[in-house]
Amino acid sequence: MVAASPVPAASTPLKPRLVPQRRLPRFGFHTHCERxxxxxxxxxxxxxxxxxxxxxxxxLVWP
Structure with a gap:
């Protein structure tokens, strides 16, 4: 018989495997500027x- 771990799974923090890197635009039309x-x-x-x-x-009409 296997004993259960003393720490519940919900209390362990999850770390992301891939952290997105934001690249700032240099010039031209970009989605956030147009929005x-x-x-x-x-x-x-x-x-x-x-x-x-x-x-x-x-x-444009003045009374």
Whole structure:
């Protein structure tokens, strides 16, 4: 008969075998830059819609 180990398996820390290394982009179009640019454009568009709704007219039309 085999005796059970005194330390439960859940309490032993697991170490990753492969640690990812982040490489910073040097130039050009990159996914994170394009995603941030798109999100800022969406925020600006919705801010413009909110301002037009609050003013009651478009920003290019002056009453």
């Amino acid at each position: 941030l640019n798109g999100r800022m454009a969406m925020l600006g568009f919705f801010a413009l819609l909110a301002a037009e709704h609050w003013l009651g007219h478009g920003l």
